[in-house]
Amino acid sequence: MQSIIDFARGPLFRLCFTIMLLGLLRVLFIEFWGIYKAYSKACDKQIPWRLVLSRTFEWLIPARKLVKSGDVYSFVSILFHIGLIAAPVFLFAHITLLKSSIGIGWLSLPYKFEFWLTLSTIILSFFLLVLRIARRTIRLLSRPEDYLWLILILFPFVTGFVCANIDISATLYEFLMAVHVISADLIFALIPFTKIVHCVLAPFSQFVDALAWKFPARTDEDIALTLNKKGIPV
Amino acid sequence: MKTKSINDEERRKAFSSTKSQEVIEKQKLNVRYHVEDFDNSDLPRRFLEVFAAILKHSNYKFVLDHFVRLTARCSQCAVACHIYQATGDIKDVPCYRSNLLLDVYRRHFTMGGLLKGKITGEWSITNEKIEEMADSFWNCTACRRCTIECPLGIDHGLITHLGRYILSEIGIAPRALVVSTRAQLEGPHRNTSAIPVPALKDTLEFLESDMLEDKSIRITFPLDVVGAEYVFFPAVSDFLMEAETLMGIAAVFAATGDSWTIGTGYFDGINYGLFYNDRIMERVVRNIDAETRRLNGKKILIGECGHASRVAKQYIPTYCGGENALPVVSILEYTYNAWKEGRLKLDPEVVTERVAYHDPCNLARNRWIVNQPREVLKAFCKNYVEMTPSGDRNICCGGGGGTVSIDEIRPYRTIVGGKLKAEQIRRSGCEVLVAPCANCKKQLRELVEDQNLSCKVVGLHDLIYRAIVFDKEIDRVEMEGKACNR
Numbered sequence: 154m155q156s157i158i159d160f161a162r163g164p165l166f167r168l169c170f171t172i173m174l175l176g177l178l179r180v181l182f183i184e185f186w187g188i189y190k191a192y193s194k195a196c197d198k199q200i201p202w203r204l205v206l207s208r209t210f211e212w213l214i215p216a217r218k219l220v221k222s223g224d225v226y227s228f229v230s231i232l233f234h235i236g237l238i239a240a241p242v243f244l245f246a247h248i249t250l251l252k253s254s255i256g257i258g259w260l261s262l263p264y265k266f267e268f269w270l271t272l273s274t275i276i277l278s279f280f281l282l283v284l285r286i287a288r289r290t291i292r293l294l295s296r297p298e299d300y301l302w303l304i305l306i307l308f309p310f311v312t313g314f315v316c317a318n319i320d321i322s323a324t325l326y327e328f329l330m331a332v333h334v335i336s337a338d339l340i341f342a343l344i345p346f347t348k349i350v351h352c353v354l355a356p357f358s359q360f361v362d363a364l365a366w367k368f369p370a371r372t373d374e375d376i377a378l379t380l381n382k383k384g385i386p387v
Numbered sequence: 388m389k390t391k392s393i394n395d396e397e398r399r400k401a402f403s404s405t406k407s408q409e410v411i412e413k414q415k416l417n418v419r420y421h422v423e424d425f426d427n428s429d430l431p432r433r434f435l436e437v438f439a440a441i442l443k444h445s446n447y448k449f450v451l452d453h454f455v456r457l458t459a460r461c462s463q464c465a466v467a468c469h470i471y472q473a474t475g476d477i478k479d480v481p482c483y484r485s486n487l488l489l490d491v492y493r494r495h496f497t498m499g500g501l502l503k504g505k506i507t508g509e510w511s512i513t514n515e516k517i518e519e520m521a522d523s524f525w526n527c528t529a530c531r532r533c534t535i536e537c538p539l540g541i542d543h544g545l546i547t548h549l550g551r552y553i554l555s556e557i558g559i560a561p562r563a564l565v566v567s568t569r570a571q572l573e574g575p576h577r578n579t580s581a582i583p584v585p586a587l588k589d590t591l592e593f594l595e596s597d598m599l600e601d602k603s604i605r606i607t608f609p610l611d612v613v614g615a616e617y618v619f620f621p622a623v624s625d626f627l628m629e630a631e632t633l634m635g636i637a638a639v640f641a642a643t644g645d646s647w648t649i650g651t652g653y654f655d656g657i658n659y660g661l662f663y664n665d666r667i668m669e670r671v672v673r674n675i676d677a678e679t680r681r682l683n684g685k686k687i688l689i690g691e692c693g694h695a696s697r698v699a700k701q702y703i704p705t706y707c708g709g710e711n712a713l714p715v716v717s718i719l720e721y722t723y724n725a726w727k728e729g730r731l732k733l734d735p736e737v738v739t740e741r742v743a744y745h746d747p748c749n750l751a752r753n754r755w756i757v758n759q760p761r762e763v764l765k766a767f768c769k770n771y772v773e774m775t776p777s778g779d780r781n782i783c784c785g786g787g788g789g790t791v792s793i794d795e796i797r798p799y800r801t802i803v804g805g806k807l808k809a810e811q812i813r814r815s816g817c818e819v820l821v822a823p824c825a826n827c828k829k830q831l832r833e834l835v836e837d838q839n840l841s842c843k844v845v846g847l848h849d850l851i852y853r854a855i856v857f858d859k860e861i862d863r864v865e866m867e868g869k870a871c872n873r
Contacts, residue, residue, distance in 0.1 A: 180456070187449025194446055197704035197712075204754055212540065224466045230538065290462040293477045294486075299460050351457045351539055358457070358540025365450040365545055368705050373666040375444040380437060380556065387569040387667065 154327040161334035162250070169338035176345020177353050184354060188364060195367035200360070208359040226284050226291070229277055236274030237306070240267065246317065271314050278303055278310070298347060305343075308336035390807055392475035401802035405795045415514065416559065418522050420793045423565060425558025431512040435495055437556040442496060445665070447549055451492045454546070457539040458482065458489070464543060467536035469783055470526060473806040481533040481543035484523045487516065488550045521559045524550040525796075528804055529662070529788030530748040535780060547788070548661075555664045563793045564659045568667055571655060577674070578623040578655035587654065590626050598634050604857055606641040608633070611682065612648035617716065618679040619649050620656035620699070621690025622825035629825065632691050635848025638855045639722050643730045647688065653678035656695035657825075662789030668698060669706050675699060676707035687715045691846045693747030693824035694789075700755070719750070719823055719847060723759035726766065733767035737854040742768040743817035743842075745808075745831065746781035747824035754779050760823060760847050767854045774815045782807050784822070786830025800830060801837035809838040823847040 192198065211217060215231050241247055245261040252258035262270065282303045285291050312333035316326055344350060377383040393401060404419045411417050415427050442448045464481035465471045471479040478484070494500040494511040504510070524547050531544035554560065567579035576583050582590075591608040598606040609615065625633055640647050653674050660668025679687050687703060689696040696717045704712040725731040744764055750756040757778045765771050776782065785805025790796060801809075808831070812820060820842050822828050831844040 184449075184453065187452060191446040191449050196706065196709050197701070198709075199704065201753065208535075208540075212538070224463065226461065227463055227466070227538070230461070288462070290465050290471075290477055290480050291460070294460040294462050294480065294482055296460060348457065348459055351459065354453060354457055355539050358453070361450060361453045362534070362540060362542045362545070365446060365542060366701060368445060368665065368669075368702070370706055370709075371669075372444050373669040376440050376666060379440040379444065382556075387565060387572055 154324070154331060157331045158327065158334060161331060161338060165338050166334065166341075169342040173341040173344050177350070180345055180350050181353055184357060184361075188357070188361065191364050191367070194369040195364065196370035197367050200363050200367075205359045205363050209356060212359070213356065226281070226288065229280050229284065233274060233277040233281055236270050236277060240271045240274050240310070241313075243267070244271075244313075268318060271310060271317075275307065275310050275314060278307055302347065302349065305336065305340060309333050309340065312336070390472050390810060393473055393802060393806065397802050398474070401799045403798060416518055416521060418518070418525065418559075419796050419799065420525055421562040421795060422559055423562050427558075430514055430517050430557060431510060433557045434512055434517055434553060435491075437553050438491070438496070441549070441553065441556075441665075448496070450542075450545065451489065451496075454485070454541050455489050455493050455497065458486070458541060459539055461538065464533035464537050464541075467532045469530070469532070469785065469807040470528065470803060473803045478519075478523060479526060481527070481537075482541075484527060485541065485543045485546040487520050487523060488546055488553075491516075517554070517557075517559075520550055521554055524554065525561065525790065525793075526799075526803075527788060528748075528783050528785065528790055530783035531752050532748075532780065532783065535752075544788075551663045552665055560663045561789070561793045563795075564663055564789055567657075567792065568659045568671075571657070571659075572667070572670055572674075577653055579657045579659070580623045580627060580655075582623060582626055584651045587626060587649075587651065591649075594630055594634055594637070597630070598637065601634075602638070602855075602857070604641060606634075606637050608637055609646075609648045611651055612646065614683045614685075615646040615648040616685050617645065617647040617688035617721070618682055618684035618686070619647055619688045619690065619718075620654060620675055620678075620695065622657050622692035622695055623655035624657070624825055624829075625690060625692075626654075629691070629828070629846060629849075631849040631852055632846035633848075635846070635850075635852035635855070636690065636718055636722075638852050639718075639725060639731060639848065642732070642855060642857055643725045648682060648684065650678040650682050650684075652681055656689050656692055656699065658695055658698040659789055659792070661694050661698045668702065672698060672702045672706050676703055676713060679713055684713070687713050688718060688721065689715065690718050691823040691825065691848060693749035693827060695825075696756075697749035717750070717756060719756050719760050722848070722851065723763055726763050731851075732856040732858070733763070733851065733854040734856050735767045735769060735854075738768045738819075738850055739770060740768075740818040741770045741772055741816060742819045742821060742850070743772050743774050743812070743815045744777070745774070745784065745820055745822040745827060746777055746779075747822065747827050748781065748783050748787050750824070751779050751781055760821070763847070764821060764850070768850065772815055772817060774811050774817075782811055784808055784824075784827040784830040785834060786826055789826075791826045791830040797833060797837075801834050805830065805834040805838065809834055809840060812840055812842060817842050819850070820844045821847050821850060 218227055219231050243262040244267055248258045248261050285295055285299060312329040316329050316333060406421065414422060416422060460482060462480050462482055468479065468481050490511050494504060527547045529544045529547050534542045534544055570581045571577060571579045574581055595607055658668055658671040660671050675687060687699055689699045699715045703715050722731065742764060744761055785808050786800050790800055820831060822831050822844055823846050828844050828846065835842060835844060
């Protein structure tokens, strides 16, 4: 079992992390290339930067939504995302591992805070899963991917929480640790090919939307010619 | 922003259709709005051809790529959607509607979709799907409130806009909009209301004599003045139905002394192309630019009309010169600046009714014109009350996206589309509702009638006309013994 854990933490982690990085870079390249082409084609190149930046900021720091949102899904989702990112990134054990392998580390959260943050994230992800099943509109719109991701995310969180906080046998610990690392590796590898790619694309949504309404000039003529509609009356 | 869904009786009324069964069977299209006869053969293939042509020559492709990657199917958009809140129908969730088109895009225009197609052989686009889109995209008012609520910033209004564009190119578009646009682009009078120039002149003369009698001041509507600072394009229906709005605007110019004119070559700011077809939108915008240049005007001035203002502001630079395009000003901006500079004086004792302000979506959603009209109103309306939500999060009047021009769906607009707005108006207790948009005014007046609200819907300049105060230096006219100041 230890060899599986070492493999999962070592070569498999490096492979999956590389897939994630390259995949995200590919997606970002496609995104920026699309933005570049659209901007080049657009005749009016004035972007409403104030609106774009203020809406992007409001999205990044959804304080208003947290306070004023009339919808529980929105509220739960925001808190879930905070825990989803902060809990693994600022976990002492992860930072120690990282420091020992590549020499880079940062401040970690205090143990008690980390405990409650991780537990909250687990509870919130269960809550999101329940909402996705129970809420008619969300259930009818959901794809298998939308349920599977919530379940998949639970694996590293639950196993990590149990390993770090609950007295268990060594065998069980090793088993859960293997599941923890492999599930995390799987998550890394899948990120660029699923909706989780929003982690890098969503910050550009407001800019993309502003640019989307900037049309190229003379599209009337080009499209009319392509569709053999030039000169055809309204 | 929650409300109870409509009951069964309301649903039956709202979704009733005036179309005959014969027409539905002949066109093989069961939608509530009238459509001119069109070629309904081979629709799926033609839909894809049009889609491909548009993607090739526009910027939509990279946007759709962005959206299909991001969509989380969380239905948060439903929280903001006044249509969904009224019907409770899953098909009115903006995300569901957008995916009608995004599924087609994924399947036929992405690598993954094309591979899947090769393996399964299935198409995602059928006649039934096209009919569903034709129905769904015109249930939406394209108000884009959902865009603000979407945690991933997906612009469902843009997707509705694109869906309608593709449908119109295969012949499916509301007849009301097509007929008006035909009159505007190909008719002898070159405007959506087919008003001939002599009738325009008569109307304006009549308004001038009205103002003379009212204010004892000679206020004119200058026609075809060469080299004026502003060339004015209102919603042409204002000449028929919004006399006080026009008189208010003329009065503002009389107060400021700035030069302005209306061009008899083209005087219609309306652009239904925004609602259903980008190619049409481009053609209409070019007409506005051409007329302004014909008169050697310095700036394009759009009247109280949300969509006309937005289209001119966004697309004059796109289609008519880029950086060298003529500046576009909304009359609301102009009046606000005039008031701020002290050139426009308003008597705060005239308007005593309880006044509320409705934000037209096309002005407020992108935070372009939000506070300006409010500041002016608060300056002279002592009993001003703010509705909530407001500003860029305002509730749509229920007739947006061109749906207000489709008379046969009025029950839908006033029972479903305007339900939340009616509740908001009722809560405010306002006696006068200011809505500086021709389309909003029409919809809100129908809403007032159908939902038994007790308020009057007016434009901003209607109230300004009542309260405007002219300086002593203005040339007053002696009229049957009235005081004369020079």
